Amino acid sequence: MKRLTIALDVMGGDFGPSVTVPASLQALTSNPELNLLLVGDPDKITPLLAKTDPSLLDRIRVIAAESVIANDARVSQAIRTSRGSSMRVALEFVKSGEAQACVSAGNTGALMGLAKLVIKPLEGIERPALVTVLPNQQRGKTVVLDLGANVECDSQMLVQFAVMGSVMAEEVVGTPNPRVALLNIGEEESKGLGNIREAATILKNIPVINYIGYLEGNDLLTGKTDVMVCDGFVGNVTLKTMEGVIRMFLSLLKSSGENGKKSWWMRWFGPALQKIVQKKLAKRFSHLNPDQYNGASLLGLRGIVIKSHGGANQRAFAVAIEQAVQAVQRQVPERIAARLEALLPKSD
Amino acid sequence: MKRLTIALDVMGGDFGPSVTVPASLQALTSNPELNLLLVGDPDKITPLLAKTDPSLLDRIRVIAAESVIANDARVSQAIRTSRGSSMRVALEFVKSGEAQACVSAGNTGALMGLAKLVIKPLEGIERPALVTVLPNQQRGKTVVLDLGANVECDSQMLVQFAVMGSVMAEEVVGTPNPRVALLNIGEEESKGLGNIREAATILKNIPVINYIGYLEGNDLLTGKTDVMVCDGFVGNVTLKTMEGVIRMFLSLLKSSGENGKKSWWMRWFGPALQKIVQKKLAKRFSHLNPDQYNGASLLGLRGIVIKSHGGANQRAFAVAIEQAVQAVQRQVPERIAARLEALLPKSD
Structure with missing residues (x-):
C-alpha cells in the first residue's frame, strides 16, 4: 500500500x-x-x-x-x-x-x-466551495455544495459549483451522468432569487451538465438529484438544520434516564429487550449520524x-x-x- | 360558544x-x-x-x-x-x-x-411575514419567521419580524419575555450577511426585545430561543429541509413491507410486538409530524x-x-x- x-x-x-x-x-x-x-x-x-x-x-x-x-x-x-x-x-x-x-x-x-x-x-474556478456527500433515501448519495465557503454567490459561482459537483458525483461517488439541481423555494421557473434564476438559464445551455431544475429543501435526502447546488449561507443553515433534527431523533431514540426518569424503552419493554432495540435502532439510523459523515471538502x-x-x-x-x-x-x-x-x- | x-x-x-x-x-x-x-x-x-x-x-x-x-x-x-x-x-x-x-x-x-x-x-409593518410555531426539545415552542413571504429582506424587515415574532411568542404561545435570535451561519458577531449584522445592531438597542444574538440551523429545535428570525428564502428552505428529514425518519420507523421485503420490525420482534412498537413510536414522534403543524400564519x-x-x-x-x-x-x-x-x- x-x-x-x-x-x-x-x-x-x-x-x-x-x-x-x-x-x-x-x-x-x-x-x-x-x-x-x-x-x-x-x-x-x-x-x-x-x-x-x-x-x-x-x-x-x-x-x-x-x-x-x-x-x-x-x-x-x-x-x-x-x-x-x-x-x-x-x-x-x-x-x-x-x-x-x-x-x-x-x-x-x-x-x-x-x-x-x-x-x-x-484553472477556471473563481471560488472554491465546501462540499459534502449525504446519504439519501434511494440508498444513493447526494453531493451538496456550497456549505459555507461563499456566503454570497452570483450566478456564475453557482454554475461553477454545479460543474464541480457534477464532476465530484461522477468521478468520486461514481454516479454516471449525475442529475444536477438548484436548491430553491419552489420548483416553478419563476421562483426564487435572481442569481438562482440566472444560473438556471446558464445551466440549461451547458449540454454536458444534466441539469434537472429546481428542487426544495425537503428533497435534500430523497435522492431526486445527485447534486444539489446552493449558496454558502443557505447550504450552511440547511445542513446544520438537518443535523440538528437528526441528532434530536437519535437522542430521542437513545434517551435513557434523562432528568432522573426511566427510559421510555425501559418502561415499555424492560431492560433486556431495551438493549436489543437500542442497538438495532442505532444501526438502522447510523448512516444518518452526523458524526459519520463529518468533513466537507474544499473543492x-x-x-x-x-x-x-x-x-x-x-x-x-x-x-x-x-x-x-x-x-x-x-x-x-x-x-x-x-x-x-x-x-x-x-x-x- | x-x-x-x-x-x-x-x-x-x-x-x-x-x-x-x-x-x-x-x-x-x-x-x-x-x-x-x-x-x-x-x-x-x-x-x-x-x-x-x-x-x-x-x-x-x-x-x-x-x-x-x-x-x-x-x-x-x-x-x-x-x-x-x-x-x-x-x-x-x-x-x-x-x-x-x-x-x-x-x-x-x-x-x-x-x-x-x-x-x-x-400600522408600522412594511411587509407581513409567514410564521409558524415549532415544538422544541425543551417541550416548549419556537416561533419561526419568515418562512417564504419575503424572499429578500433588508435589516429593517428582519427587525420587524423580530418584533412580530416576539409579540406572537408572548401573546399567543404564552412565553413571558421571549428570547429572540437571528438565524446565522455562526454565533460570532462577525458572521453572516450584511443585513443580518445590521439587524443585530438595531435589535440590541430595542430594550423591550430580549435579543440573545445569532443561532445556527441546528438550534431550530433545541429550544435555545423562543423566536428565530430569518429571511423568507432561508426560512422556507430550512423548514422544508427539516420536514424532509422528519418525514424520512417517520417513514423509516413506519416502513413495513416496502419493496416486497418484510418490515424490519416484523423481522426483529414478530408481528404482535411490532404493532405495539409502531404505535408507541408513532406517538413518541407525533409532535414532530409535519402534518400536525401544517399552516403558517401570515402575520x-x-x-x-x-x-x-x-x-x-x-x-x-x-x-x-x-x-x-x-x-x-x-x-x-x-x-x-x-x-x-x-x-x-x-x-x-
Whole structure:
C-alpha cells in the first residue's frame, strides 16, 4: 500500500488537541499506510502522546506553530496575521508536496481564504466551495455544495459549483451522468432569487451538465438529484438544520434516564429487550449520524483540504481524516482538473 | 360558544377540492361552532358534498369563483388578473368581515401580495411575514419567521419580524419575555450577511426585545430561543429541509413491507410486538409530524390569513383550518396591533 501523509491543524475547532490528537491516533490505528503531521503547540500536543504505542509514534511528526487563528476572528484580519499559524503551516505542507492533504476544524472563512492563497484554485474556478456527500433515501448519495465557503454567490459561482459537483458525483461517488439541481423555494421557473434564476438559464445551455431544475429543501435526502447546488449561507443553515433534527431523533431514540426518569424503552419493554432495540435502532439510523459523515471538502483547489465541524468529537474528527485519506486515494483534485479543462470555457 | 366563519380557497394547493373539501368536513365535525365558506368551482365542490350529513351542510356555503391562481403563476401577473379568483374572493370575505379568517394552500407569493392589497398590513409593518410555531426539545415552542413571504429582506424587515415574532411568542404561545435570535451561519458577531449584522445592531438597542444574538440551523429545535428570525428564502428552505428529514425518519420507523421485503420490525420482534412498537413510536414522534403543524400564519395583517402547504393532505389541511380557528379565538391580529403600537416608532 502506498504511504501517505496528511497535515492536521490540531489547534482548530472547539476542543483543539484534546479531540484532534486522540482522533489522530485512532486514524493511524485504522490506516497502516498513514503518516500524520500534527501542527500546533507542542506543549499541548506532546502530553497527549505520552502513552502512545511506539509503532504509532513513528508515523507522527509534531510541527511547532506559533499561533492559532481564533474561531471568531474576522477573515481579513485572520489572513493578514496568519503567518506561522497552525492552519497556514498545515496548508503549506500541502503546497510544498510534503503532505497530500490538510484537515482543519478551524475558522471556515479563514481556511477558505488561506487555502486559496496558499494552495490556489484550479484553472477556471473563481471560488472554491465546501462540499459534502449525504446519504439519501434511494440508498444513493447526494453531493451538496456550497456549505459555507461563499456566503454570497452570483450566478456564475453557482454554475461553477454545479460543474464541480457534477464532476465530484461522477468521478468520486461514481454516479454516471449525475442529475444536477438548484436548491430553491419552489420548483416553478419563476421562483426564487435572481442569481438562482440566472444560473438556471446558464445551466440549461451547458449540454454536458444534466441539469434537472429546481428542487426544495425537503428533497435534500430523497435522492431526486445527485447534486444539489446552493449558496454558502443557505447550504450552511440547511445542513446544520438537518443535523440538528437528526441528532434530536437519535437522542430521542437513545434517551435513557434523562432528568432522573426511566427510559421510555425501559418502561415499555424492560431492560433486556431495551438493549436489543437500542442497538438495532442505532444501526438502522447510523448512516444518518452526523458524526459519520463529518468533513466537507474544499473543492476547486490544486490540493486536498478537508474542513471538519468545529464541534467535532474524536470520532467525527477521525472521520474527517479518513475522508482526506480517501480523497488522496481517489485523486479528487486531479480528476476535477481534468474534467474542468474539458468543460469550462478557456480563459484565453 | 361563539359562532365563527372561515373562508377557504378550496381550489389552492396541489390537490384542490379533492383534499380541501373532505378536510373542511373533518374540521366542521370537530368544531361545532364553525361555519365555512367554500370558495371555488361549484362543479368541483358540490359532487364532493353529495353524501354529507345535513347538519354539516347547514354550516357550509359554496361560493362560486370564476378562476384559480396557478401555483406556478408569477406573482405580479397573478395579482393583476386576480379579480374573481378563489383566493381573492376568500380574502375579500375577511376584508368585509363576513369571515374572521381565510385559509389557502395556493401560491404563497400571490397570497402574500393579495393579502397585503385586500386586507392591508398593520400600522408600522412594511411587509407581513409567514410564521409558524415549532415544538422544541425543551417541550416548549419556537416561533419561526419568515418562512417564504419575503424572499429578500433588508435589516429593517428582519427587525420587524423580530418584533412580530416576539409579540406572537408572548401573546399567543404564552412565553413571558421571549428570547429572540437571528438565524446565522455562526454565533460570532462577525458572521453572516450584511443585513443580518445590521439587524443585530438595531435589535440590541430595542430594550423591550430580549435579543440573545445569532443561532445556527441546528438550534431550530433545541429550544435555545423562543423566536428565530430569518429571511423568507432561508426560512422556507430550512423548514422544508427539516420536514424532509422528519418525514424520512417517520417513514423509516413506519416502513413495513416496502419493496416486497418484510418490515424490519416484523423481522426483529414478530408481528404482535411490532404493532405495539409502531404505535408507541408513532406517538413518541407525533409532535414532530409535519402534518400536525401544517399552516403558517401570515402575520402583520389586519386580519387572519393561514397558508397551508401546497402538498397538504386532508389531515394537514384540516390542521390549517384548526389553526385559523385558534387564531380567531386568540384574537392574534388585535393583540399584535396593540403591542406594535407600544413598541414601534410612530410614523408621524
